Amino acid sequence: MIKNDLFLRALKGETVERPPVWMMRQAGRYLPEFMEIKKEYDFFTRCQTPELASEITVQPIRRYGMDAAILFSDILVIPQAMNIEVQMKPDFGPYLPNPIRTQKDVDAVIVPNVDVALDYVMKAIKATKEKLNDEVPLIGFAGSPWTILCYCVQGQGSKNFDKAKEFCFMQPLAAHQLLQKITDTTIAYLKAKVKAGVNAVQIFDSWGGMLSPTDYTEFSWNYIQQIIDALKEETPVIVFGKGCWFALGDMAKSGAAALGVDWTCSARNARYLTGGNITLQGNFDPARLLSPPADIKRMVTQMINEFGKDKYIVNLGHGILPNVPVENAKAFIDAVKEYKS
Secondary structure (H helix, E strand, C coil), X not given: CXXXXXXXXXXXXXCCCCCCECCCCCCCXXXXXXXXXXXXXXXXXXXXXXXXXXXXXXXXXXXXXXXXXXXXXXXXXXXXXCCCCCEEECCCEEECCCCCCCHHHHHCCCCCCHHHHCHHHHHHHHHHHHHHCCCCCEEEEXXXXXXXXXXXXXXXXXXXXXXXHHHHHHCHHHHHHHHHHHHHHHHHHHHHXXXXXXXXXXXXXXXXXXXXXXXXXXXXXXXXXXXXXXXXCCCCEEEEECCCHHHHHHHHCCCCCXXXXXXXXXXXXXXXXXXXXXXXXXXXXXXXXXXXXXXXXXXXXXXXXXXXXXXXXXXXXXXXXCCCCHHHHHHHHHHHHCCCC
């Protein structure tokens, strides 16, 4: 049994003494102990070495005592397993030298045996579970099929993912085939993660907000729904769509256990759009962690009051920034732990 099960209770919608707290990208680049590891090992070596991935996962738990750990990994391990080359270039980000642009490219993409291709992730989960010793739950994650497609087609990060959208709108059949292959791989991957020991999973739809509401339904949400349907009986599923406030109504009916909200959507709107019955997670602006610690604590308390302490998980509205001082991250976590309703 998990000793601190606050996060799991919030996912079930139970009454809690205070909301649980964790931070997206909490395992990583703002921590000095992470930077020490980064000096020695490149990005995918860190992801693919279970001992390193598990160590990085537990670093923030040791330092701050969040209510959940999230496995250190990357959403792009999925395309790597699907026979698509992915590099991580320093000071540039993801780079895919052979982006997918044609039907022939899509035909060459495989749906792998995840137990073989992504075995290192399952080993990292087992190593992490040992280190955590059931103190807090462990979250596994994957990118949404649309977000993965964005990188596979664009070939790198982008402000508008114009090539990805062009591919979907000019070659919709090929795009849907690629999305389905990514979806099938993701379902198998997340199921393997649950079997390996994660206590919940999160789907990151980082680029969902690039699409109009109609296109979002066709090219993103329909595939996320397949993942939820396949996983919801086995584990709680959290869906985080950045910029996707317009889809919160559909998301609330999906069977997901919780929905992430970014900082552009107020607590009041998020509760209204979701019907007020589902657990919400978010939505502190990550850049606000650059404010003085006293201000952070005040704003976090206000945020909890606006969402309400129940059916709520305190988090950021996107991943923590690398330039956030460690004492500011601590102020964020402490404000939640000290919360009195």
